[in-house]
Amino acid sequence: xxxxxxxxxxxxxxxxxxxxxxxxxxxxxxxxxxxxxxxxxxxxxxxxxxxxxxxxxxxxxxxxxxxxxxxxxxxxxxxxxxxxxxxxxxxxxxxxxxxxxxxxxxxxxxxxxxxxxxxxxxxxxxxxxxxxxxxxxxxxxxxxxxxxxxxxxxxxxxxxxxxxxxxxxxxxxxxxxxxxxxxxxxxxxxxxxxxxxxxxxxxxxxxxxxxxxxxxxxxxxxxxxxxxxxxx
Amino acid sequence: xxxxxxxxxxxxxxxxxxxxxxxxxxxxxxxxxxxxxxxxxxxxxxxxxxxxxxxxxxxxxxxxxxxxxxxxxxxxxxxxxxxxxxxxxxxxxxxxxxxxxxxxxxxxxxxxxxxxxxxxxxxxxxxxxxxxxxxxxxxxxxxxxxxxxxxxxxxxxxxxxxxxxxxxxxxxxxxxxxxxxxxxxxxxxxxxxxxxxxxxxxxxxxxxxxxxxxxxxxxxxxxxxxxxxxxxxxxxxxxxxxxxxxxxxxxxxxxxxxxxxxxxxxxxxxxxxxxxxxxxxxxxxxxxxxxxxxxxxx
Numbered sequence: 191x192x193x194x195x196x197x198x199x200x201x202x203x204x205x206x207x208x209x210x211x212x213x214x215x216x217x218x219x220x221x222x223x224x225x226x227x228x229x230x231x232x233x234x235x236x237x238x239x240x241x242x243x244x245x246x247x248x249x250x251x252x253x254x255x256x257x258x259x260x261x262x263x264x265x266x267x268x269x270x271x272x273x274x275x276x277x278x279x280x281x282x283x284x285x286x287x288x289x290x291x292x293x294x295x296x297x298x299x300x301x302x303x304x305x306x307x308x309x310x311x312x313x314x315x316x317x318x319x320x321x322x323x324x325x326x327x328x329x330x331x332x333x334x335x336x337x338x339x340x341x342x343x344x345x346x347x348x349x350x351x352x353x354x355x356x357x358x359x360x361x362x363x364x365x366x367x368x369x370x371x372x373x374x375x376x377x378x379x380x381x382x383x384x385x386x387x388x389x390x391x392x393x394x395x396x397x398x399x400x401x402x403x404x405x406x407x408x409x410x411x412x413x414x415x416x417x418x419x420x421x422x
Numbered sequence: 423x424x425x426x427x428x429x430x431x432x433x434x435x436x437x438x439x440x441x442x443x444x445x446x447x448x449x450x451x452x453x454x455x456x457x458x459x460x461x462x463x464x465x466x467x468x469x470x471x472x473x474x475x476x477x478x479x480x481x482x483x484x485x486x487x488x489x490x491x492x493x494x495x496x497x498x499x500x501x502x503x504x505x506x507x508x509x510x511x512x513x514x515x516x517x518x519x520x521x522x523x524x525x526x527x528x529x530x531x532x533x534x535x536x537x538x539x540x541x542x543x544x545x546x547x548x549x550x551x552x553x554x555x556x557x558x559x560x561x562x563x564x565x566x567x568x569x570x571x572x573x574x575x576x577x578x579x580x581x582x583x584x585x586x587x588x589x590x591x592x593x594x595x596x597x598x599x600x601x602x603x604x605x606x607x608x609x610x611x612x613x614x615x616x617x618x619x620x621x622x623x624x625x626x627x628x629x630x631x632x633x634x635x636x637x638x639x640x641x642x643x644x645x646x647x648x649x650x651x652x653x654x655x656x657x658x659x660x661x662x663x664x665x666x667x668x669x670x671x672x673x674x675x676x677x678x679x680x681x682x683x684x685x686x687x688x689x690x691x692x693x694x695x696x697x698x699x700x701x702x703x704x705x706x707x708x709x710x711x712x713x714x715x716x717x718x719x720x
Contacts, residue, residue: 246627269631276629286624290441303630305427347628 435641467592
């Protein structure tokens, strides 16, 4: 299989059967190009979570090929995983902020793991926090923030390393509808500067509002793949 | 890894002790309590051993020589005794000396005249290892020119039994306490790490390497271990000194008899702190590393 330079994500006939016997993915084939904004939708149990786990190299396929940002995840060794993950930005539904670190440290942590010098951290973190409008909350602890603010911190953490790909797993699932729009709008802005965004969601309104490519998953297969207006 | 990152991770590890103060308090408490129990059992065992050792050292064996031995033969017997193992402090007591001592102690008129001296020449000696007393006595009896050997075999076997009981009992208590302590500590650390599994998981998703995640836990385990060791050490020291002073003030007959055999804490302080610190760090660091590993497989 030849992977073209413009391909960010390549799934070829990916199947996943868990040890319990559950068939989570039943032969998914899809390609997402660099710079795209893609919504992945589907009902609960459709296979979205497994798909995300594959993208993060949390799970490996039972068969088929998974390539992300030029990395062949099937062949990846355990010690290479951290370096691969540094090329991604991940946003989760439950924010996953470190509760013992303040906002600044949570964002800075993503830079620290990549051995970025302190002076660069001091320059980069305030800049990213200003992009998500939270520079004034730098010293707050996660528990002192609202759901929307926590998700913006998570987004700042995902962005701080200048990733080429942002994976957002139901990022609006735990926040108010009016703030959901704000979060997706931020992702939209990030996408405009060339970052690929893959967002898993089940919120139809958001998908229809932003009119982006929509991949619908059902029973571990791609049910539809549409480039424009709503319709799933 | 960059120097600044290394410094940062050490800082994070130390800070974690205070940030997770409830679990740190629990870990230090459990570790300290366990070390105190083990330390106390160890101190008790050492002191009993020292007292028993002292009693053991007081043993005396008397070897009576044949009256018919001339000076050369007595000298040969002396040489034979010196060449035997498990024997120390050999002292020759001539029959004249014994008579003199006897007459001094006897009431007027009950002593013996020099011509009627009933005492034989003798050697007074001590054995090194009381558990081999019977074997040594048999060897002594087999020497040429020896007519009789007087040895405290009954007392010796009692002392040997007490010593063995102290050794086995002390070791067993320390071993049982150590196993119980390990189980409790392992569970405390397990809960500590379990509470922070999400934190570890997040670190993995932002691309942290296993070493990057483990280092603060390593430092934290070390700090907790050292804090617990220091706490246990000073409490044990204070408690021991208090107990010795209290017993000294009470002037109990038993204590006064063995007062000199009580081991001064200062003499084993360094060894005790070394053992506590090594144990604390080993358990703190080892425990953390084992349980953190489980959550690194993401």
